[in-house]
Amino acid sequence: MENIDINTRIIMSMSQGFANTYLLYTACRLEIFDFIESNIDTSVELSKKIDIENVILEKILRPLVAYDFLEEQNTKYKLTEKGMLLTDKSPRSLKGYVLYCGGICAKSWAMMAEAAKDRKTPYSLAIGTELFAENRKDEKQYNTFNNMMNFVSEGVLLADFLNDIEDIKGKRIVDIGGGTGAIMTQFLKHFRSASGTIMDLEFVKEKALQKLKENSLLERCEFVSGDFFKPFSISGDIFVLSRVLHDWNDEDSIKILSHIRSNMTNDSILYIIELIIPESITRENVEVYMNDLQIWAVCGGTERTLSEYCNLFQKAGLKFEMCRKIRSGETILEVRLDTKMEEGEI
Structure with a gap:
């Protein structure tokens, strides 16, 4: 292997990337990390609990030790700090x-x-x-x-952005397609006098309310069942749309934006949080390009360039104001009503 050139090594490494994905997936699917965390910590005990052959289990455990997810001492296994991240009990579980x-x-x-x-x-x-x-x-x-x-969503680092925007005392924040409220939680914990509404499909409601309760936000935030593909009526000063548009094609995205627009006033602000594809291709942005492929593969969506987003906004009767890239890599786009369209000039 010493004589293999660097390009060959890169190609071989990329081609075998699936193996690491399925190693971790298999270990999580079999709940290996959770069982070890609960002191079922020998391969014999684990193989009985999981109901697989011990010889196969050891094939899985060896690379997990080599990759520093587990430590093995005297036939017993224990989790490393990295391995703890793959348990249900970890606050930042992966x-x-x-x-x-x-x-x-x-x-x-x-x-x-x-x-x-x-x-x-x-x-x-x-x-x-x-x-x-x-x-x-x-x-x-x-x-x-x-x-x-x-x-x-919890990894979207909004702190610096929230520190820099105008205080929104007493205003209502509406998170469209807000899921269980990870983004809303950051807004409401920062702006203590603001209130919030999460709008999403009915089957999300129970988990959303549970998360709001865990964060002591039930008194300041409500959940409203709604479908952003259908017209809806909701009152708010600040609208948030986080990592939603990239799931949908242009036609669907314009429909979503148009429905939000119908609820906005001239004073309303819409903050859209998305990854932005740079206009020119660079090595440092390879994760964005790979995520673009991922979004298409999983749901037929697409990441977009800033100019592509601006085109969507224009077709939906909205106007791009400014944008800011945050520490976690996403960009926050500030969008308002296009008053010229309101006046019939477009």
């Missing part, structure tokens, strides 16, 4: 993220070539239905998806 990547994303990526030729979404070709339709009828899958979204 278990849901891993289950999403291995259980949903990887299957979609495997069908990319066929889907591209058939002009279909890879996920729908792999599973036989669309992601969001499956989430509605499969509670287990929805929980996996929701855990991933919570992790991603």
Whole structure:
């Protein structure tokens, strides 16, 4: 292997990337980290609890030790700090993220070539239905998806942005498609006198209210059932749309924006949080390009450039004001009503 050139090593490493995905997915699916955390910590005990052959279990445990997820001493295993992140008990658990990547994303990526030729979404070709339709009828899958979204949303670092915007004392914040409230929680914890409304589909309600209760926000925030693809009526001063538009094509995105616009006044602000594809291709932005592929593979969506977003805004009767990139990599776009369209000049 010493004589293999650097380009060959890169190609080999990239080609075998699926192995690490499925190693972690398998360990999480079998709940290895959770069992070890609960002191079921020898391979014999684990194999009996999981109901797999011990010889197969040890094949899984060896690389987990080598990658520093586990430590092995005197036939007993214990979690490292890294391994703890893959348990249900970790406050910042990545278990849901891993289950999403291995259980949903990887299957979609495997069908990319066929889907591209058939002009279909890879996920729908792999599973036989669309992601969001499956989430509605499969509670287990929805929980996996929701855990991933919570992790991603909690990782959107809004603190610096919130410190710099004008205080919104007494104003109402409306998070459209706000899920279980990870973004709303950041807004309301920062602006103590503001109130909030989370709008999402009815089946999200129970988990959203549970999260609001955990954060002591039930008195200041309500959940309203609604579908952003249908007209709705909701009052608010600040509207938030976080990581929603990238899930949908242009036609659907314009419909979502138009429905929000119908609830805005000239004083309203819409903050849209998304990854932005740079206009020119650079190595440092490879994660954005890979995420663009991921969004298409899983739900037929797309990441966009700033100019592409501005085009959507114009078609929806909205006007781009400014944007700011935050520490976690997303960009916050400030959008307002296009008053010229209101006046019939466009």
